[in-house]
Amino acid sequence: MSSPQPLQGVTEPSFARYREIIPVLTDSTHKGQGGRVCVLGGSSEYTGAPYFSGMSALRLGADLCHIICAEDASTAIKSYSPDLIVHPLIRTRTIEQLELMTADDDKSRAATKAVVDKIHAKAKDELNGILERVHVLVIGPGLSRDATMQRVAKYAIQKARSLFMPVVIDADGLFLIQNEPELIQGYSRAVLTPNLVEFARLCKEKKINAEEQAGEQPAAQRLSHAFGGVVVVQKGRHDIISSGTTVHAVTNTGGLKRSGGQGDLLTGMIATSLAWIVVARRSNQAGAGGEDSQAKNHVHFLAACYGACTFTRRCSQLAFEKHGRAVQSSDILAEIGPMFAGYVEQARPIAPWSEAIYG
Numbered sequence: 001m002s003s004p005q006p007l008q009g010v011t012e013p014s015f016a017r018y019r020e021i022i023p024v025l026t027d028s029t030h031k032g033q034g035g036r037v038c039v040l041g042g043s044s045e046y047t048g049a050p051y052f053s054g055m056s057a058l059r060l061g062a063d064l065c066h067i068i069c070a071e072d073a074s075t076a077i078k079s080y081s082p083d084l085i086v087h088p089l090i091r092t093r094t095i096e097q098l099e100l101m102t103a104d105d106d107k108s109r110a111a112t113k114a115v116v117d118k119i120h121a122k123a124k125d126e127l128n129g130i131l132e133r134v135h136v137l138v139i140g141p142g143l144s145r146d147a148t149m150q151r152v153a154k155y156a157i158q159k160a161r162s163l164f165m166p167v168v169i170d171a172d173g174l175f176l177i178q179n180e181p182e183l184i185q186g187y188s189r190a191v192l193t194p195n196l197v198e199f200a201r202l203c204k205e206k207k208i209n210a211e212e213q214a215g216e217q218p219a220a221q222r223l224s225h226a227f228g229g230v231v232v233v234q235k236g237r238h239d240i241i242s243s244g245t246t247v248h249a250v251t252n253t254g255g256l257k258r259s260g261g262q263g264d265l266l267t268g269m270i271a272t273s274l275a276w277i278v279v280a281r282r283s284n285q286a287g288a289g290g291e292d293s294q295a296k297n298h299v300h301f302l303a304a305c306y307g308a309c310t311f312t313r314r315c316s317q318l319a320f321e322k323h324g325r326a327v328q329s330s331d332i333l334a335e336i337g338p339m340f341a342g343y344v345e346q347a348r349p350i351a352p353w354s355e356a357i358y359g
């Protein structure tokens with residue numbers, strides 16, 4: 001393999017920071033202290049993506065995971081796992097059928113619009129109730145570009161922002177951001193996790209050259225700047241994480257099979273890691289010393305993304321060693337528990353933590 005393109009200004013992350021956010025399990029912890037996560041996604045086409053996201057959140061250590069999805073995706077997602085709490089509150093099919101049945105006159109259209117607005121109002125109420133109970137929101141796995149799904153996703157981002165909740169945005173959630181960047185502009189608790197194609201689209205929207213140029217800041221850093229300091233996790237051969245001021249690279253070896261769903265697994269692990277920060281902050285025990293500064297919050301946010309990227313790649317490597325070409329994302333999911341337990345118990349970094357320096 002050829003050596004990576006040198007990047008300017010990439011610093012070595014402190015893995016000790018990730019250790020600070022891992023909650024200690026005791027016999028007095030109660031349900032929820034391990035994190036409550038919500039994933040908004042899952043449409044008639046894509047039911048696997050929200051499952052992978054939600055289950056990786058649970059496997060890393062979250063106590064509860066709510067999935068908010070299209071009505072016709074919910075039975076499939078529920079059948080994959082009884083551990084997920086699935087809310088079929090996005091009525092895409094009902095709305096589609098109503099619109100198809102509407103006669104082509106103003107009165108009928110107005111009547112249908114009134115019913116559709118009622119459906120949306122009810123969904124909003126239910127969504128508010130769920131978001132007020134969780135620590136982190138993931139938007140996008142299997143969301144699709146359906147207008148109703150995108151509309152609900154937009155509302156959820158606005159609601160999460162009003163609650164100062166961390167939001168992880170991936171896949172079709174990034175399509176929404178590409179079209180309406182102001183939704184997250186300047187929101188430092190937003191984490192964007194684009195793959196190669198999604199990254200290029202976001203850069204295009206912000207008029208950034210996605211290619212790395214000698215002497216320039218890494219593209220992920222420029223994109224983060226352009227969004228006013230959101231966290232960008234640019235996935236690829238190496239994952240590049242930036243919040244505008246800092247840049248980290250995750251370089252540990254992954255599996256060689258690029259089966260669909262690995263990005264979804266990453267979103268769940270970022271979500272749980274961020275949920276731990278929220279739980280710790282709320283109980284005023286954040287990391288070493290319980291210091292509640294914005295700077296420390298920021299460092300922990302980056303550490304959360306760094307740890308989750310490293311875990312995803314490590315689990316992918318472990319599953320690939322067992323299954324080779326046949327490996328699927330469900331095999332990678334199964335590695336999270338053993339990987340994390342081994343890592344915590346042995347209290348040693350997964351090699352090569354410190355290999356994160358470019359140039």
Ligand SMILES: NC(=O)C1=CN([C@@H]2O[C@H](COP(=O)(O)OP(=O)(O)OC[C@H]3O[C@@H](n4cnc5c(N)ncnc54)[C@H](O)[C@@H]3O)[C@@H](O)[C@H]2O)[C@@H](O)CC1
Nearest residue numbers: 046047048049141142143144171172195196197198260261
């Ligand atoms: N089992 C499932 O239900 C899965 C559903 N998924 C969902 O599928 C929807 C569409 O996601 P996509 O990622 O396909 O959409 P994209 O629009 O990101 O990708 C479009 C095209 O780009 C290609 N591409 C992606 N990454 C690339 C790379 N690194 N290098 C070169 N080409 C690359 C893909 O093969 C695809 O043909 C999303 O809602 C997503 O969440 C995926 O997450 C995969 C798993």
Ligand SMILES: Nc1ncnc2c1ncn2[C@@H]1O[C@H](COP(=O)(O)OP(=O)(O)OP(=O)(O)O)[C@@H](O)[C@H]1O
Nearest residue numbers: 195235236237239254260261262263264266312313
């Ligand atoms: N060339 C590569 N070498 C090693 N790891 C990679 C490579 N490309 C991606 N990954 C890893 O795979 C994971 C998912 O990244 P990927 O680019 O496949 O996301 P995605 O396309 O959004 O996935 P999904 O199929 O879930 O939508 C990340 O953790 C990333 O580090």
Ligand SMILES: [Mg+2]
Nearest residue numbers: 171195263264
């Ligand atoms: Mg993806």
